[in-house]
Amino acid sequence: MSDEKKDQAPDSAAWDSTQWHEVVKGDTLSKIAEKYYGDASLFTQIFEANKDTLTDPNLIRVGQKLRIP
Numbered sequence: 001m002s003d004e005k006k007d008q009a010p011d012s013a014a015w016d017s018t019q020w021h022e023v024v025k026g027d028t029l030s031k032i033a034e035k036y037y038g039d040a041s042l043f044t045q046i047f048e049a050n051k052d053t054l055t056d057p058n059l060i061r062v063g064q065k066l067r068i069p
Contacts, residue, residue, distance in 0.1 A: 019068035029057050036068050045069055 021032055029043035037045075047057040049069040054060065 021066045021068050023060050023062055023064045023066065025062050027060065027062075029060060032066065032068070 019036065021036070023032075029046050030040040033043040033046055034040040043057060046066060046068060047054060049067045053064070053066075060066070
């Protein structure tokens with residue numbers, strides 16, 4: 001039955017991710033991308049996954065929780 005529920009997930013689950021990152025002092029999206037993906041240039045993937053809370057990839061706040069797709 002749990003497989004049926006997964007198939008019926010709402011569209012909002014499109015960005016469902018298995019990892020979250022809490023921003024700490026000194027973090028940038030590039031540094032976070034380097035940590036999780038090994039490639040700082042992939043920061044745009046994190047930005048796109050968090051557009052509901054981010055308007056600018058250069059403006060992240062300490063304590064903010066970001067989806068890591």
